[in-house]
Amino acid sequence: MPVPEPALTPPEGAPHHPPRVPRPDPVPRLTEPACALPAPGDTEAFWTDVRRRGTPLVGPDPLGADDHLAVTFLWRGTPGTRAVRVLxxxxxxxxxxxGNRMAxxxxxxxxxxxxxxxxDWRGTYDLTxxxxxxxxxxxxxFNSRAVPHRWGGKPVPYAELPAAPAATDWQPRSGVARGSVIEHRVAGRRVWLYEPPVPAAELPVLVLLDGEHWQPRLGLNHLLDNLIADGRIPPLAAVLPEAVDEPTRWAELSCRxxxxxxxxxELLPWAAGRxxxxxDPARTVVxxxxLGGLTAAYAAVAAPHRFGNALVQSGSFWWPVGPDAEWLTGVIGETPRLPVRFRLSFGEQEWVSLPAARRLRDTLAAVGYHDSSYREFNGGHDYLCWRTELADGLVELLGR
Structure with a gap:
């Protein structure tokens, strides 16, 4: 790859954390729960009903709106319980x-x-x-639904309301031809290589960052098998490098x-040998x-001859913190339009990221990226949401 021009060389020494931005709106709490609470005394009947229904409990909007619901999180305490928080x-x-303390x-x-x-909200949550x-x-x-934790540990429970997008494409289906996934090592790091079940003379390719989460934990291969079987995307190869650990991730996924x-x-030529x-960059998606979303956009700007599509989810375009804030947006605004398509999506609850995301959206439009897209979903900074956003983005960028 040609050495990036000075304008594409990022600043050094930025703090390894997002900006400290206060929440602009209050958390939409309600004082009345979505269920009748028991009186002092025996609560067994109450908890039997909770166990049957599953948590959180969902009820009508007390303000009467058809498109809103009351969502109640519950915990069964002990005599020693002093505090419970739901996040x-x-x-x-x-x-x-x-404000997140239970009553x-x-x-x-x-x-x-x-x-x-x-x-249409969905999200993971923690209980402390x-x-x-x-x-x-x-x-x-009381909730059997969970997704894997990003860096290991116990799974994270989640909830999704009736109008939230379905994630059924991520479940293995009977009768669907299955591709293969093999773990390799490239330049000292693990890489997963997905080969589709349908042979092709030339395969489009997806490079998906944070591969150690997307494949071993979330099962990306099931999604790709299903999308290919449905004809929503062509047979493609996927290359998934691991992020290694958090310090390495910060060091590498910050416009480097x-x-x-x-x-x-190195990685794509290695995969092309197998x-x-x-x-064709127009059939290659990064x-x-x-931070991986920031890096995907940077890769398309720095190497448009190789990456013609950037599928960006909740990208950290506020980066870096300090005087060079939103550095990549500034670079894009000062660079003539490149032969690249961007597919951007962000959660409506991501109050730290949204202002920078919207400025990037406006910058792309001003420069002339009219075939790119931007959307906001009702969720947060969350793999639960990113699963379906990834599927929709692949269909948008590579679908027939």
């Missing part, structure tokens, strides 16, 4: 941490916390409970020319989330 993804206010029904073991949410020895993260015993060179000049990959 739905990006639905907390760092200025008011006690206790006196004389019972019932703790509760309720939000008013639009009926203090039973007298300090707060610790707990599973939700050396990392783009690794993707374009599968018949296209070298995709990522958060």
């Amino acid at each position: 739905p993804n990006k639905l907390g206010d760092p200025r008011d941490p006690d 206790h029904v006196p004389g019972t073991d019932v703790w509760h916390w309720t939000l008013r949410l639009r009926h 409970v203090d039973d007298g020895e300090g707060p610790s993260r707990r599973a939700d015993p 020319p050396a990392y783009v060179a690794f993707l374009a000049d 599968l018949p990959l296209t070298d 995709a990522g989330q958060s």
